[in-house]
Amino acid sequence: MRLALSLLTMLAATTPAAVSQSPDRLLTIGGSVTEIVHALGEGERLVGRDTTSTYPPQVQALPDVGYMRALSPEGVLSVRPDLVIAEDGAGPPEAIDVVRKAGIAYVPVPDATDRAGIIDKILTIGAALGDESDAEALAASVDADLRATEAKAAAIPPERRKRVLFVLSNQGGRIMAGGANTAAEGIIRLAGGVNAVDGFDGYKPLTDEAITRAAPDLILMMARSGDHAPAEADLLTHPAIATTPAAATGALVRMDGLYLLGFGPRTAQAAADLAAMLYGGTE
Amino acid sequence: MTVTLDTGAPRITDRRSRARQVQFWLIALLVAVSILSLGQGASGISLVGAVSDLVQGRSIAPLDRIVLLDIRLPRLAMGIAVGASLAVSGALMQGLFRNPLADPGLVGISAGAGLGAIAAIVLGGALPGAVATLAGHHLVAVAAFLGGWISTLVLYRVATRAGRTSVATMLLAGIALAALSGAASGVLVYMADDQQLRDLTFWGMGSLAGATWGKVAAAAPIMLAALATAPFLARGLNGLALGEATAGHIGIQVQRVKALTILAVTGATGAAVAVSGGIGFIGIVVPHLLRLATGPDHETLLPNAALLGASLLIAADMISRTLIAPAELPIGIVTALLGAPVFLWILLRQRALVDL
Amino acid sequence: MLEARDIRVRLGRRTVLDGVDMTAAPGEVTAIVGPNGSGKTTLLRALCGDVPYEGRVLLNDRDRRSYAPAALAAVRAVLPQASALAFPFTVIEIVRLGLRAGLSAADDDLPLQALAEVGLAGHANRFYQELSGGEQQRVQLARVLTQVWWPVAKDGPRWLLLDEPVSNLDIGHQMQVMRLMRRYADAGGGVIAVMHDLNLTVMIADKVVLVNRGRILGAGPVSQVFTDANLGAAYGYPCHANRIPEGGRFFLLPHGKEPA
Numbered sequence: 024m025r026l027a028l029s030l031l032t033m034l035a036a037t038t039p040a041a042v043s044q045s046p047d048r049l050l051t052i053g054g055s056v057t058e059i060v061h062a063l064g065e066g067e068r069l070v071g072r073d074t075t076s077t078y079p080p081q082v083q084a085l086p087d088v089g090y091m092r093a094l095s096p097e098g099v100l101s102v103r104p105d106l107v108i109a110e111d112g113a114g115p116p117e118a119i120d121v122v123r124k125a126g127i128a129y130v131p132v133p134d135a136t137d138r139a140g141i142i143d144k145i146l147t148i149g150a151a152l153g154d155e156s157d158a159e160a161l162a163a164s165v166d167a168d169l170r171a172t173e174a175k176a177a178a179i180p181p182e183r184r185k186r187v188l189f190v191l192s193n194q195g196g197r198i199m200a201g202g203a204n205t206a207a208e209g210i211i212r213l214a215g216g217v218n219a220v221d222g223f224d225g226y227k228p229l230t231d232e233a234i235t236r237a238a239p240d241l242i243l244m245m246a247r248s249g250d251h252a253p254a255e256a257d258l259l260t261h262p263a264i265a266t267t268p269a270a271a272t273g274a275l276v277r278m279d280g281l282y283l284l285g286f287g288p289r290t291a292q293a294a295a296d297l298a299a300m301l302y303g304g305t306e
Numbered sequence: 307m308t309v310t311l312d313t314g315a316p317r318i319t320d321r322r323s324r325a326r327q328v329q330f331w332l333i334a335l336l337v338a339v340s341i342l343s344l345g346q347g348a349s350g351i352s353l354v355g356a357v358s359d360l361v362q363g364r365s366i367a368p369l370d371r372i373v374l375l376d377i378r379l380p381r382l383a384m385g386i387a388v389g390a391s392l393a394v395s396g397a398l399m400q401g402l403f404r405n406p407l408a409d410p411g412l413v414g415i416s417a418g419a420g421l422g423a424i425a426a427i428v429l430g431g432a433l434p435g436a437v438a439t440l441a442g443h444h445l446v447a448v449a450a451f452l453g454g455w456i457s458t459l460v461l462y463r464v465a466t467r468a469g470r471t472s473v474a475t476m477l478l479a480g481i482a483l484a485a486l487s488g489a490a491s492g493v494l495v496y497m498a499d500d501q502q503l504r505d506l507t508f509w510g511m512g513s514l515a516g517a518t519w520g521k522v523a524a525a526a527p528i529m530l531a532a533l534a535t536a537p538f539l540a541r542g543l544n545g546l547a548l549g550e551a552t553a554g555h556i557g558i559q560v561q562r563v564k565a566l567t568i569l570a571v572t573g574a575t576g577a578a579v580a581v582s583g584g585i586g587f588i589g590i591v592v593p594h595l596l597r598l599a600t601g602p603d604h605e606t607l608l609p610n611a612a613l614l615g616a617s618l619l620i621a622a623d624m625i626s627r628t629l630i631a632p633a634e635l636p637i638g639i640v641t642a643l644l645g646a647p648v649f650l651w652i653l654l655r656q657r658a659l660v661d662l
Numbered sequence: 663m664l665e666a667r668d669i670r671v672r673l674g675r676r677t678v679l680d681g682v683d684m685t686a687a688p689g690e691v692t693a694i695v696g697p698n699g700s701g702k703t704t705l706l707r708a709l710c711g712d713v714p715y716e717g718r719v720l721l722n723d724r725d726r727r728s729y730a731p732a733a734l735a736a737v738r739a740v741l742p743q744a745s746a747l748a749f750p751f752t753v754i755e756i757v758r759l760g761l762r763a764g765l766s767a768a769d770d771d772l773p774l775q776a777l778a779e780v781g782l783a784g785h786a787n788r789f790y791q792e793l794s795g796g797e798q799q800r801v802q803l804a805r806v807l808t809q810v811w812w813p814v815a816k817d818g819p820r821w822l823l824l825d826e827p828v829s830n831l832d833i834g835h836q837m838q839v840m841r842l843m844r845r846y847a848d849a850g851g852g853v854i855a856v857m858h859d860l861n862l863t864v865m866i867a868d869k870v871v872l873v874n875r876g877r878i879l880g881a882g883p884v885s886q887v888f889t890d891a892n893l894g895a896a897y898g899y900p901c902h903a904n905r906i907p908e909g910g911r912f913f914l915l916p917h918g919k920e921p922a
Contacts, residue, residue: 071632089633092501093508095515097377098632100369101349112501117516125372191500225499320754320787404748545759547748551712555742556759556809557735602749 049152050102052091053110055287056132057082059148060108062288063157071102073113078281078289096121108132108151135286136209138169144287161288168291169213175298176215185301186219187211188239188269191226193258200229200237206284207243213290214297216241231263241301242269245280276300325606328599332613336386339617343382343624348631349373376519383526384517385623386616388582391529391574393615394536396589397596397607401543402567403473406597409589410575413568414457414480417487419579420510421494422453427505428494446509447521447580454576457483462568471564512585512638514623525577532573533612539567540604547602585638587645588615594652618644663687664821664852669708669717671701678704679715680876686869688819688852691843693863695856696873697897703743705873706825706856710740722818735762738821739809743829745802747790753777753801754786760808772811776804781838796830803827803839813851822846824855828862840866864888864912872896884912 050071051057057076060069072082073091088098091110096118099107107122111134123129130151135141142162149158189207191199201207202223211218219239220229229237242258255277259270269275282293345353351373359366366374392410399408410416426449433445461483465476498506542563545553554560578585592615596607619637622644626635664686671679679701686692696702708715711726711734719726721737729737739760747756757773777783780800785793790801803824810820822843828836843866847853857863863870863884870887872879874896880887893901899916906913 074633086632090504090508092504093513093515093634093636095348095627095632095634097373097627098348098634100373100377101347101632103349103369115516117518117521120518121372121376124376125369227499228496321752406749541759544751544755547751548745548756548759549742552740552742552745554712554731555710555735555740556805557732557762559731597749601755602751603755 048103048105050088050099050104050107051076051109052088052094052107052113053132054078054281055135055144055285056108056110056148058281058285058287058289059145059161060152062161063145063149063152063154065152065154070104071099075281078279078285094118100125100127106130106151108148110134136204136206137286138166138173138213141169141286141288141290142166165288165291169294172213172291172294172298176213176294179215179302184215184217185240186238187214187216187241187243187297187301188219188234188237188267189243190258191245193261196261198229198234198261198264199226200234201226206286209286210283210290210294210297211243213294214301216297216301234263235266237267239267239269240272241274241276242267243283243297244275244277245283246277274300321601321603322606325600325603325610328596329606329610329613332610332617336613336617336620339620339624340382340386343385343620344374344378346624346628347373347378348627380519380522381514381517381623382620383522384514384581385620387522387526387529388514388578388585389588389616389619390533390612391578391615392585392588392619393592393611394533394608395571395575395578397593397604397611398536398539398543398567398571399589400593401539401546401604402564402571403477404547406594407590410571411484412477412480413571414461414483414487415454415572415575415579416584417480417484418457419450419454419576420584421457421487421491422449422451423509423583424491424494424498424506425449425453427502427509428498444521444524447525451576451580454579455572457487458568458572458576462565470561471568473564508636509583510638511636512583512641513626513634513636514582514619515634516581521581525581528577529574532570532577535566535570536608536612537605539563539570540608543567543604544602583636583638585619585641587641587649588618591645591649591652592618594649598652663720663723664709664854665718665720666705666709667718667720669705669715669719671704671708671713671715673704673713678876679708682717682873682876682878684871684878684881686852686854688814688821689847689850690868691847691853691855691866692869692871693855693857693867694871694873695858695860695863696879700873700896701876702856702873703825705871706823706854709854710738710823721821732762735809736815737810737818738823739806741799741803741806741822741824741827743825745798750789750791752787753782753790753793756790756801757786757804757808760805762809772808773804776807776811777801779807779842780804781835796832796835799827799830800835800839803842807842810851813846813849819850819852821852821854824853826856826858829858836862860888860893860914861912864914888912888914 047068048070049060049065049068051060051069052073054075054077057072058078060066061079069082069085071086071088074087074089075091076082086102088102089095091113093115094113099118099122104127106128108130110132113119119129130147132144132147133140135144142165145158145162145165149155189201189211191201200220202220202225204224205226208218219237220233255275258264259273259275264270278293278296282289341353351370353374356366356370356374395410399410399412400406403412423446426446430445461476461479462471464479465471495503495506542553542558545556545558546560546563550560592611593607596610596614600606600610622637622640626637626640629635666682666684669679669682682705694702694705704713707713709719721729726734754770754773757776761772774783774786777786780803782797782800782804790798793801806822810822813820828839831839840862843853843855867884869882870884871881872887872892879896880892888903890902893903893914901914901916903912903914905911
């Protein structure tokens with residue numbers, strides 16, 4: 024029932040420029056959008072992607088129109104898309120305006136940090152592609168997986184929940200951690216863990232005391248963090264980190280950024296992987 | 307070269323005639339680069355194709371029209387205005403401070419504009435809804451413009467006493483103000499989330515990608531008005547090279563020249579930085595190259611700087627748009643990659659003549 | 663006429679000029695002389711308006727302060743003691759700066775003639791910074807001449823205010839510049855020059871103003887001002903004014919075999 028309601032609202036919210044016939048040339052902006060398009064079987068229609076779209080591997084061969092928040096208007100037009108599906112936050116606004124003005128259908132997809140959000144994404148994209156039935160099927164399967172993961176997470180008694188600290192970067196001793204309302208916290212919750220830090224939103228630098236107080240059991244990081252990929256030894260010997268239970272057991276886990284935080288079709292799997300690392304095997 | 311007085315024999319050919327020749331070639335260069343720029347782009351649409359369509363009475367395909375008229379042409383217009391503004395502002399600053407290394411940053415514009423932009427990016431969400439919708443996507447540009455003006459005004463007041471502006475005081479106070487702005491920016495950067503940090507970084511590297519006719523209509527008149535005052539400042543800046551006392555003796559109103567120069571630079575650079583972010587090196591390299599080629603006379607230096615600055619920026623923009631197409635390289639990177647080695651080469655070649 | 667009335671100049675807590683009166687007439691060369699630190703350069707700077715002063719300076723019967731900058735530049739030109747240059751201008755570019763807005767800057771006749779007057783006609787396209795100190799001073803003089811080329815105009819005489827115009831020059835060029843000053847005065851212009859060397863002063867000046875410790879010790883014709891008493895009082899060293907047998911001109915030498 025909730026699924027149907029979501030579907031209806033999504034259809035209603037789609038921009039009037041939604042395509043009537045199936046678009047042949049697709050441009051996707053945002054890693055999870057690209058993944059979902061592939062999962063719906065429409066991968067061959069892709070003619071371009073953005074820098075954050077890295078999965079599945081074959082999309083890397085597609086032309087890259089740039090970082091999603093700094094798109095080149097002519098670059099977008101140069102791949103001659105019929106439809107652009109973009110994650111929230113794509114920009115700059117002037118580039119989006121030009122795309123719309125050129126008569127190219129533009130469908131924004133809302134951001135997600137939980138199960139309901141992922142379902143919305145899938146349905147929105149499905150509607151834009153005119154592929155509602157496939158989308159419903161995918162959504163249902165993803166939903167089922169996620170619910171199963173959530174159930175496992177709920178089954179863990181609160182006192183046994185592991186504390187996880189997500190470290191975005193370690194720049195010269197300054198640790199950037201994920202707080203509330205982040206994809207990091209979302210995935211930690213899904214895996215049945217607890218965000219070791221609270222009291223702030225977004226990704227912020229932490230003081231040494233806050234790190235010690237956080238006392239994480241596991242430190243989670245992205246496998247490819249661009250300019251700030253610290254050596255793991257560096258991190259574990261950081262004076263504050265060294266005091267944590269995670270450092271004592273060497274519990275530092277790296278996962279691919281898009282896989283872990285993309286909130287797309289593979290999220291259930293990612294949450295399961297993380298849960299396995301937290302609680303071991305079949306818990 | 308022969309010298310004769312009034313016997314009708316040929317006069318001395320000096321740098322002025324060479325400067326006029328250079329000006330002619332710079333105009334030709336600008337026209338050529340502009341046409342080239344209109345014809346280049348990630349989408350592969352060519353100007354020749356569009357023109358031949360027109361000539362043969364066919365209408366241009368809608369996509370072509372959008373690319374040419376809504377993407378490339380406003381970008382060209384913006385590039386000309388910004389490039390000219392940055393180069394002329396650099397020349398004006400160097401004349402005012404009587405130092406070939408001066409740049410508009412010395413009057414605090416960059417510090418203030420940067421702080422304005424960072425504040426808009428980080429704090430923009432906290433603004434009351436009415437203000438936010440009024441400014442729309444232009445919040446950052448407006449904030450940067452205001453920031454530049456406010457910091458210049460503060461510096462001007464600090465450095466001006468009894469109707470006389472001390473450029474030395476302005477320089478020193480500018481350093482202090484830049485440090486203060488840096489600290490304030492640091493606080494804002496600390497408060498910024500991941501997305502805002504990326505936006506900040508891209509703003510700092512500069513781009514003409516957001517050029518729309520709306521922005522051109524808002525910013526270009528300010529830049530052009532500021533540039534239009536430059537010819538009136540030329541003689542004054544020439545005189546200042548002999549020192550403020552002598553400039554006064556030859557009839558130059560020194561304080562007025564200083565105030566107008568600061569005003570022109572703030573207007574031109576403020577508007578340029580507001581719409582295109584941080585683009586460096588044009589203000590230093592262009593005037594320097596021209597001084598080496600045709601001398602420091604501001605009567606020829608200023609218009610030639612406008613022409614060369616515009617051409618260089620458009621060329622840099624072409625590179626940034628096509629090098630990693632369909633993605634785009636921030637233009638500040640291109641100007642730095644081109645400008646820094648050229649600057650070093652100039653310094654090494656001309657060690658004898660550069661004397662601070 | 664150029665008149666200074668009751669000029670007082672204070673720099674910091676020091677009173678550099680303490681109620682100074684002087685006049686200079688067109689058609690004459692008026693020299694301002696005095697020991698180091700006497701205030702002679704400050705007096706010239708007050709006449710130019712470069713230092714704040716109390717009192718009045720009248721230029722062609724008008725208060726100097728009432729002139730607009732462009733009008734003032736049309737009436738008097740100033741040669742500073744030294745000139746720094748921030749950019750590599752050429753000689754002709756600097757002399758052209760003397761051209762006032764009204765005159766066409768495209769017309770190089772005046773600047774070239776001025777350069778010829780100071781003996782630098784062939785140097786028009788050389789870089790100023792490469793010249794010797796004396797040559798640079800002569801370029802500045804050419805610029806100054808360009809500014810007030812005609813010694814007399816409709817609304818009165820033109821004035822040259824020169825700060826040590828011959829101090830850096832060799833004898834030949836010293837004579838050349840002094841002849842120039844003489845010709846300008848003879849043509850009806852006014853010339854006021856701060857002079858360092860007393861013997862050169864005697865050769866060129868119609869009137870002398872002797873400044874000592876912020877006050878005027880004497881003003882008038884050379885024979886009246888350059889008395890042994892005045893010179894001794896001003897320079898703190900016995901000086902005797904001698905006459906050259908033929909022509910009766912003065913020359914001044916300190917007396918005594920060694921410094922006292």
